[in-house]
Amino acid sequence: MFLLALTVGALAANLYYAQPIIALIADSVGFSVSASGLIVTLIQAGYGVGVLLLVPLGDIMEVKKLVLSMIVVTIFGVIGLAFAGDIYSYLLAALVTGLGASAAQVVVPYTSHLVEPQRRGQVVGTLMSGLMIGIMLSRPLSSYLTDLFSWHTIFIVSAVIMVLVMIALATVMPKKYPDKKDLKYRNLLTSMYHIYKTEKILRRRSIYQASMFSAFCIFWTASPLYLMGSDMGFTQTEIAIFALAGVAGAIVAPLSGKVADRGHISMGTVVAMSSASLAFLLGHLHFADRNIVFGLLVFCAILLDAGVTANLVLGQRVIFSLPAEIRSRVNGLHVATIFIGGAIGSALGAWSFVKGGWPLTSMVGFSLPVIGLLYFLTESKILKEEIKHKLAHN
Template structure:
């Protein structure tokens, strides 16, 4: 596998997955422009995540059945149309439908990651997947500050217009450069979907890794949905540009992906998994050490963002590595189930986070956020070392 293909896939994953996260720092402006209530503002983020979960279950398994490059181009095209739809939205129903389709289109990244695993040799598969996932993580982290910066000088509509254009360019590049990969699975689409239940029932590694990441990603989504509201509130009074700088600091957490890939290749996944959960829980504790609104409090909030991203992204790659060694013939289905489980938790985390912040402020929201990785750690403690 050529290094330039690895970095092309990493770049593609970053650009595509960013579409899911542009709305997180823009919950306030988008909901205000569309007329959504504060309690319903979380739907701006949640609908895209619901669409993403649906795509993981209905589209990603096709990676085991359909020629991968053709599938990638079709799903990117769907995402581009949805992004233009969001850019032109003036009513809540229009935007929420577009957000749902943006989520569907964004599952392209979960076709590309198993595709990279297919191309990589066994000895370096964790490192390759980690490098590709680094691009995905950087895309997640840069999406928030990019959206805030663009909105601060123009409007949130422009964010989606620019991204839709970028998806068209990306589709042309990938169609020209990616090698074809035709799966060997010979079952039909119905049988392919029916096999998902069998995989869940018979693959304990899948159930465990999906559960761990679900709790961590729920905390992650809750954090990044509510902290822009906290930073824009009376304690910090940050503008959209200030929130963008805060989100940019979270990019540092993306270094966890290649590190986790190398750790997994060396067989240290168990210790690294426990560490990821502890780090994620610690992140929420840090936000309560100093008085809210102080410079120290803001610095600790930035540190918490980096630690949380580090823990969540590291655990994600550890899960990838554990699943991708189970068999190439159902790698896409395993990945779809893995991602669907924890993105469903992410959608719940965003909705609960917005509700909790509206009802009890950061104290309630962060309390729920802290509890999630702690529950994951308790569950992890019951895992057999065998």
């Protein structure tokens, strides 16, 4: 379980290494400031394509073979990022990196097969702790290595990490063969439309988390630009210390899993979405003292990341109550929707900061969890009862 959590975190980290050094990459590769959001957006777009086209293969392929193959793709992608010399080579490498890193979402439903239903939320919470810690550590590690060497270094280090993870998985990861070996890939993909159309639980949980993850990406795309600006003047090392604050938010994942296992999905969702909105509302406050602003942003980062992590765990506990034979496709559809929100958030973060600075960015970020919460409040009593029934029996 520790190795699988480590794998999920190491894979997910590849999506965020570029966030705190976005300005340096843009200057080196040739992006304009207003288009710099593409540096992260293209990796996330590749991840989204991967969860739609590759992750569902977990329902028809031997999972260990699929995961190891996708890690190889990730290694080639991050090496490409390290040595990209122009916009086009960077964007191609970013897409490849995202495609391969989507292996994290093959591991999550795979792990849910290894445990009994009554512990599934707790185990998913453990994996999400690994994922969020990987995401949160990726930014300070990236900033620190960039300060010591150059922005290329973090992607070389990532390639080494992924090679070590691949060797460890090849040694100890149990094999899992599909429940339906006769299902063709074309039919697998077409069935996803039917699943998304018929499973209202899946659609709703995906949209809730997409609104949260969009806000998450707005914050972590724009906050380094804000801290590096002339008003704040932070160095890459100081930004690395700031990014460490988000790690504290990951501790809520196992707790959220236990809350989900006990059936308190609705209460947990309201608390998680409200926390994310409150984080941006507090971040909108303005103070003349640089240290007060920094301290407030640290608190906002912890509150936001805790809310996003909790809502993700709650959502995955719900969708993994759907039939086991469609679990990879369900997770692929869930995460693809989330990362559409994330890609939009990354682009909005750079755009809103250029257009209106941190005040506009914080208000755009505030609005997204609020929209998600308002949509959640339209969830019918019948659907809530259906969710409780599925959690109790699956």
